Amino acid sequence: VQYLPQSIQKLIAELAKLPSIGNRSAERLAYYLINNPSLSLELAKSMHLAGEQVQHCKTCYFFSEQPQCPICSSEQRDSSLICIVEKPADLIAIEQAGIFKGKYHVLHGLWSPLKGQGTEEMKLDQLIKRAKAENTEEVIIATGATVEGEATALYIGQFLGEHQIKASRLAQGLPKGGDLEYLDDVTLSNALSGRTKI
Amino acid sequence: VQYLPQSIQKLIAELAKLPSIGNRSAERLAYYLINNPSLSLELAKSMHLAGEQVQHCKTCYFFSEQPQCPICSSEQRDSSLICIVEKPADLIAIEQAGIFKGKYHVLHGLWSPLKGQGTEEMKLDQLIKRAKAENTEEVIIATGATVEGEATALYIGQFLGEHQIKASRLAQGLPKGGDLEYLDDVTLSNALSGRTKI
Numbered sequence: 001v002q003y004l005p006q007s008i009q010k011l012i013a014e015l016a017k018l019p020s021i022g023n024r025s026a027e028r029l030a031y032y033l034i035n036n037p038s039l040s041l042e043l044a045k046s047m048h049l050a051g052e053q054v055q056h057c058k059t060c061y062f063f064s065e066q067p068q069c070p071i072c073s074s075e076q077r078d079s080s081l082i083c084i085v086e087k088p089a090d091l092i093a094i095e096q097a098g099i100f101k102g103k104y105h106v107l108h109g110l111w112s113p114l115k116g117q118g119t120e121e122m123k124l125d126q127l128i129k130r131a132k133a134e135n136t137e138e139v140i141i142a143t144g145a146t147v148e149g150e151a152t153a154l155y156i157g158q159f160l161g162e163h164q165i166k167a168s169r170l171a172q173g174l175p176k177g178g179d180l181e182y183l184d185d186v187t188l189s190n191a192l193s194g195r196t197k198i
Numbered sequence: 199v200q201y202l203p204q205s206i207q208k209l210i211a212e213l214a215k216l217p218s219i220g221n222r223s224a225e226r227l228a229y230y231l232i233n234n235p236s237l238s239l240e241l242a243k244s245m246h247l248a249g250e251q252v253q254h255c256k257t258c259y260f261f262s263e264q265p266q267c268p269i270c271s272s273e274q275r276d277s278s279l280i281c282i283v284e285k286p287a288d289l290i291a292i293e294q295a296g297i298f299k300g301k302y303h304v305l306h307g308l309w310s311p312l313k314g315q316g317t318e319e320m321k322l323d324q325l326i327k328r329a330k331a332e333n334t335e336e337v338i339i340a341t342g343a344t345v346e347g348e349a350t351a352l353y354i355g356q357f358l359g360e361h362q363i364k365a366s367r368l369a370q371g372l373p374k375g376g377d378l379e380y381l382d383d384v385t386l387s388n389a390l391s392g393r394t395k396i
Contacts, residue, residue, distance in 0.1 A: 003293060005263040007251045011244040017237055019230050025218065030248070031286055032217050034261065035306070037249050039215055044242040046209040050228070051235050053205045063232065065203040088229055095201060108233070 008034065059130065061106040061123060063088050071103060078102045079134040082127070084141045084156065086110055086149065094142070102140075105130075110143060111152040124156065128163050141169040145190075206232065257328065259304040259321060261286050269293075269301060276300045277332040280325070282339045282354060284308055284347065292340070300338075303328075308341060309350040322354065326361050339367040 008030055015026035033040040056062070057069035064070070071077055081102025085091050086109070094100050107122045131139060141156050143149035153169050160167040173191035174183065183191075206228055213224035231238040254260070255267035262268070269275055279300025283289050284307070292298050305320045329337060339354050341347035351367050358365040371389035372378075378386065 003260075003268050004290065005248075005252055005261055007244070007248040007263060008261055011241075011248045014237070014241045014244045017241075018227055020223065020226070027287060027290075028218070029216055031261075033245055034248055034252050039212070040245050040249050043209075043212045043216075044245045046205070046212045047231055047238050047242045050203075050205040050209045050232055051238050054203050054232050062201075063203055063206060063229075065205060070201050089225060092202065092225075 056106075056108075060104045061108060062091055062104060076101070080137040082131060082134075082136050082139045084127075084139060084143070086143050086152075090142065090144075103134075105139075107143075107152070110146075110148040111155050112148050119155065122152075122156070124159055128160075128165065131163075131165050136165065138166045138168060141167055143169075145170075145172055254304075254306075258302045259306060260289055260302060274299070278335040280329060280332075280334050280337045282325075282337060282341070284341050284350075288340065288342075301332075303337075305341075305350070308344075308346040309353050310346050317353065320350075320354070322357055326358075326363065329361075329363050334363065336364045336366060339365055341367075343368075343370055 011030045011033070012023070012026045015021055015029050016023050018026075021029070033043070053065045054063050055065070055067070057064040057072055058067050059072040060069060062069045062071065066073075078101050081100075082105050083091075083094065083100055083102055084105045084107060085094070086107050088106060088108075091104050091106060105123075105127050109117050109121055111117060111119055111122065127139075130136070139160055141153045143153045143156075157167045157169065171194055172187070173194050174180075174187065178187070180188065209228045209231070210221070210224045213219055213227050214221050216224075219227070231241070251263045252261050253263070253265070255262040255270055256265050257270040258267060260267045260269065264271075276299050279298075280303050281292065281298060281300055282303045282305060283292070284305050286304060286306075289302050289304060303321075303325050307315050307319055309315060309317055309320065325337075328334070337354075337358055339351045341351045355365045355367065369392060370385070371392050372381065372385065376385070381389075
């Protein structure tokens with residue numbers, strides 16, 4: 001495509017590296033950005049600013065502009081419960097539901113030996129140290145119900161067990177509004193084996 | 199969401215202004231950018247560079263890094279045909295099909311009085327002047343088959359007629375692979391009324 005300016009081609013190539021942005025979307029975004037210089041400028045500034053100011057909280061590894069994030073430094077949060085999540089978006093989902101008043105530990109990735117994701121990055125040693133220091137009573141492993149999420153949960157559960165820390169994981173069963181007719185076998189089987197007394 | 203750093207919230211808000219990027223996508227993109235500082239930097243640079251270097255070609259108003267775009271300055275392109283398109287992406291689609299060797303005129307928007315889009319922005323006076331200067335024989339109006347596309351085509355056709363310039367527009371009919379059973383009434387009706395001899 002020799003008729004398209006080099007600088008646009010470069011922009012399209014960079015945009016296409018973003019998750020769930022295909023080539024066509026990248027083209028559309030590039031044209032839009034070029035026709036909207038003020039938005040383009042603001043966006044570049046925001047990206048720069050966020051890159052400069054956002055770090056990982058030294059305690060829980062969530063995004064934070066201070067060394068310690070507001071959740072970790074809050075006196076209102078219950079240190080006796082730590083919830084392990086895969087990524088910042090999961091923490092935000094739980095916070096938005098407003099159902100948890102403990103603290104967090106963000107893994108920034110699941111255990112996935114095939115993808116070269118080891119257990120180092122999960123900072124489990126730091127978690128152990130912190131749990132002992134804060135007298136944590138229970139660690140809730142809130143990874144997703146995917147293959148990697150389950151493998152990670154099993155691994156972490158075992159690891160915490162070796163360090164005499166009580167671990168639990170999220171219940172598996174019917175999602176709200178779930179119609180038995182349309183649910184998959186695994187979900188049904190999990191709902192059955194995890195049945196609770198009425 | 200007071201626990202999410204300000205700079206991330208700002209970045210999400212800016213990203214959500216992009217076309218076909220909803221709030222959830224903007225969040226995902228923001229987290230990805232923050233976790234990939236090198237991509238974020240490259241992207242900001244590309245946006246800046248494209249913003250600096252890309253202008254509209256003074257002849258056809260397509261994107262260009264020079265005052266005149268490669269298509270307008272090419273000796274291989276046929277000046278006797280000018281194809282009018284709504285936006286740069288449409289020009290690129292025609293170029294990629296490799297079916298047209300004439301030149302272009304990019305409108306950067308359709309005629310849409312309700313949206314406050316007048317006829318000024320279409321630079322039709324410049325088009326007339328250019329068509330006369332280059333002895334253009336025919337102007338092909340290649341706007342889409344939408345309500346606004348049709349209205350614009352009618353308006354431009356009339357305008358060109360008043361200036362004694364021959365205008366034509368794209369055929370309407372069955373798309374390739376079109377199965378009559380599933381086509382809408384308007385397409386069928388256009389295909390019928392525009393039928394050609396075998």
